[in-house]
Amino acid sequence: EDKVVQSPLSLVVHEGDTVTLNCSYEVTNFRSLLWYKQEKKAPTFLFMLTSSGIEKKSGRLSSILDKKELSSILNITATQTGDSAIYLCAAHLYNQGGKLIFGQGTELSVKP
Amino acid sequence: DAGVIQSPRHEVTEMGQEVTLRCKPISGHNSLFWYRQTMMRGLELLIYFNNNVPIDDSGMPEDRFSAKMPNASFSTLKIQPSEPRDSAVYFCASSLATGGRGNTIYFGEGSWLTVV
Numbered sequence: 289e290d291k292v293v294q295s296p297l298s299l300v301v302h303e304g305d306t307v308t309l310n311c312s313y314e315v316t317n318f319r320s321l322l323w324y325k326q327e328k329k330a331p332t333f334l335f336m337l338t339s340s341g342i343e344k345k346s347g348r349l350s351s352i353l354d355k356k357e358l359s360s361i362l363n364i365t366a367t368q369t370g371d372s373a374i375y376l377c378a379a380h381l382y383n384q385g386g387k388l389i390f391g392q393g394t395e396l397s398v399k400p
Numbered sequence: 401d402a403g404v405i406q407s408p409r410h411e412v413t414e415m416g417q418e419v420t421l422r423c424k425p426i427s428g429h430n431s432l433f434w435y436r437q438t439m440m441r442g443l444e445l446l447i448y449f450n451n452n453v454p455i456d457d458s459g460m461p462e463d464r465f466s467a468k469m470p471n472a473s474f475s476t477l478k479i480q481p482s483e484p485r486d487s488a489v490y491f492c493a494s495s496l497a498t499g500g501r502g503n504t505i506y507f508g509e510g511s512w513l514t515v516v
Contacts, residue, residue, distance in 0.1 A: 322505075329510065330507035331491075331507050333504055333505075333506075336504065376442075380505075387433075387448055388493075389445070392442040393442055
């Protein structure tokens, strides 16, 4: 059975801290790994990772994929209260119309 | 461009009633997904369509749930009869599935369902 597991499930930090969120996957027909940020509404896209070892960055956020370890991390440096959200990772599969298998999410709370 | 449009945004209904959720995917997208999100189970794929054809409905919880996609610009998710445990946020998403290595999936804002 295809599955994606995220850790930790929840995290409380203070502004300015750096956090690392983890995602591991066991799926067939793996295509890519996606990260989403979800606040009150729908998940919004952060990163798509297809190649192992190549870091993607967007401001204070960065992510990297390790296909050997079947995992990915999402780093957030100098956290701000606006980073408080649920962060979802999803394995994107081939040959199934773009099917996503989601992890449970990591709920990040950044305190002032 | 308009994103994925869902309706209703919020629905409160009594147990036993029929619920119909609607979705208009992004124009030109050929894949459509229905997800359910709850605190307990996170985000689960219920069903997805490719070129209006249901490809995988293994995530549909039971016979009370049904989904249709009569054309490329419209899909419905129906629950009949609804039960309190169906209370969740239901997301519709669409993408342009190609043979390439990746494509972004865009989510609607969700339909918040409460069954009392």
